[in-house]
Amino acid sequence: MRTFKSKLGGLFTDFINEKRENGFSYEFEEYMLNRFDSFIIEHGFDDGKLSRKLVMEWAIQTPTECINYRNQRVSFARQFGYYLLSLGREAYIPMWMSSESISIPYIPSKVEIEEIYQSVDSYRLRHVTARYPQIELSVLFRLYYCCGLRLAESCYLKREHVNLEQGVLRIIHSKGDKDRLVPMTQDLTDLCRKYDERMQAKFPRNIWFFPRIDGKAPILKTTVDGMFAEIWKNTHISKMVPKAPRVHSLRHAFVIEKMNTWMKEGVSETMFPYLSVYLGHSSISETYYYYHNKEPIFELIREKDGDSANIIPKVVEYEQ
Numbered sequence: 001m002r003t004f005k006s007k008l009g010g011l012f013t014d015f016i017n018e019k020r021e022n023g024f025s026y027e028f029e030e031y032m033l034n035r036f037d038s039f040i041i042e043h044g045f046d047d048g049k050l051s052r053k054l055v056m057e058w059a060i061q062t063p064t065e066c067i068n069y070r071n072q073r074v075s076f077a078r079q080f081g082y083y084l085l086s087l088g089r090e091a092y093i094p095m096w097m098s099s100e101s102i103s104i105p106y107i108p109s110k111v112e113i114e115e116i117y118q119s120v121d122s123y124r125l126r127h128v129t130a131r132y133p134q135i136e137l138s139v140l141f142r143l144y145y146c147c148g149l150r151l152a153e154s155c156y157l158k159r160e161h162v163n164l165e166q167g168v169l170r171i172i173h174s175k176g177d178k179d180r181l182v183p184m185t186q187d188l189t190d191l192c193r194k195y196d197e198r199m200q201a202k203f204p205r206n207i208w209f210f211p212r213i214d215g216k217a218p219i220l221k222t223t224v225d226g227m228f229a230e231i232w233k234n235t236h237i238s239k240m241v242p243k244a245p246r247v248h249s250l251r252h253a254f255v256i257e258k259m260n261t262w263m264k265e266g267v268s269e270t271m272f273p274y275l276s277v278y279l280g281h282s283s284i285s286e287t288y289y290y291y292h293n294k295e296p297i298f299e300l301i302r303e304k305d306g307d308s309a310n311i312i313p314k315v316v317e318y319e320q
Contacts (some may be wrong), residue, residue, distance in 0.1 A: 002030055005046035006040040015083045023173050025156040028221050050081050052092040054141040059094060106243040107252045113145060116250075117233045123231055130214045133202075137227065139195045140210050140219070144250035145168075146190050147182050148279050150175065151225070151247045156218050164193045171280065180257075180280050255290040257277065 004012045010034050019026040036058060040046050045054040055077055061070040084091035084278045108116060116293050120141045124134040143154045153165035153171050161170035167189035169182040184192070199206065228247045232238050255275070262271055276287040 002034045003036045004034065004039045006046050007132075008040065008050070009037060009121045010083065010287075011081070011087075012037060014151055016078055018083070025218060027156065028152070029076055029079075031220065031222075033080065034075075036077060036080075039266075040112055047179075050084055050091040051079070055081075055092050055094050064306075068306055075229060077284075077296050084220075106241065106245045107249055107256060109244050110257065112235070112237050113250075113253060115237055116140065117141070117145075119231045119234045123227070132219070132227075133198065135198060136210060137197045139191055140224065141228070141250070142188060142191070146188050147184060148251045148254035148281075149182070150251060151221050153280075154208060155221050155224060158207055159196070159209045160207070162196070162209050164189060164194065164196060174280050176282055177279075178280050178282070180277065199303060251279075252290050255287065 001013060001016070004010070006012075016026050016030050016033070019029070025030070039058055040054065043054075043057060044058070045051070055074070058077055059070070059074045061067060075096070078094050078096070081093045083090040085093070121134070121138050122136055124132075140154055143149045143157075144151075147169065149169075149171070153174055157169065157171075161172065163170070167184045167186065170179070171182055171183065172179045196209070199209075199211070203211055206215045208215075208218040211217070212219055224247060229244070238244065258275060259272075259316050261267075272287060273284055276284045281287050281288060
């Protein structure tokens with residue numbers, strides 16, 4: 001647990017402990033609340049209150065951050081405010097702020113995916129000072145594409161929730177506080193088993209499947225984001241496309257590849273609800289959102305659509 005220094009510090013600690021007792025890892029949130037704690041002291045708000053002026057100052061977007069990151073910072077202050085209200089204390093609750101726009105992520109093709117994983121598997125070779133074992137990065141990034149996991153779901157995965165006998169991941173308290181089981185392929189299970197043997201030799205009593213370098217906490221989402229940015233920059237394709245993918249793009253690519261495969265094989269759409277559950281979505285409409293308009297998709301749709309020519313006849317010029 002980090003050491004909080006403001007007059008709200010003890011309450012920050014109690015708030016985080018309560019979250020963890022309820023099963024939440026709250027690692028990134030602890031990091032962000034620690035930043036909030038320092039902000040309180042540095043900007044002269046250390047009176048032990050979560051005032052409106054404090055929260056509004058904290059909510060100002062900095063020049064180096066995107067609006068989504070700013071909104072995430074503010075959301076942690078809002079959650080802490082509700083905690084204070086539950087204790088009978090006064091607190092200012094900031095309004096929920098949505099993004100001004102939703103950006104469409106860059107979805108890498110199968111060829112680009114192959115190059116990304118070549119870059120993943122040689123990452124440590126290029127960075128001799130890299131602190132994470134190569135096999136940890138290889139397994140971590142494969143879970144995003146092979147299992148369609150969210151960024152935080154891999155980072156906060158506990159070893160007790162990885163069944164290496166049956167090849168099943170247990171994802172708990174994910175988005176929407178939903179739990180689910182995620183089966184893995186045999187080759188991915190074998191890779192995870194090999195990885196786990198090495199990590200248990202290094203950290204025998206570690207509870208995290210992807211630990212931080214000291215083994216005392218899970219790897220941070222910001223660390224994974226940063227490494228993936230470097231991994232992408234080391235691919236040849238990164239110099240040829242206008243937009244870089246994020247870690248979450250691997251989850252998108254997994255969904256698109258699965259849907260395309262089913263369409264090619266003539267699998268009924270009745271399979272889509274199973275995919276929705278596998279991904280941890282609340283409804284199938286969330287899964288369809290991932291199916292972005294990429295050119296190969298239209299080619300596949302045209303190939304499978306044999307009725308459109310009869311419904312919409314070809315337009316011909318009238319005879320003069």
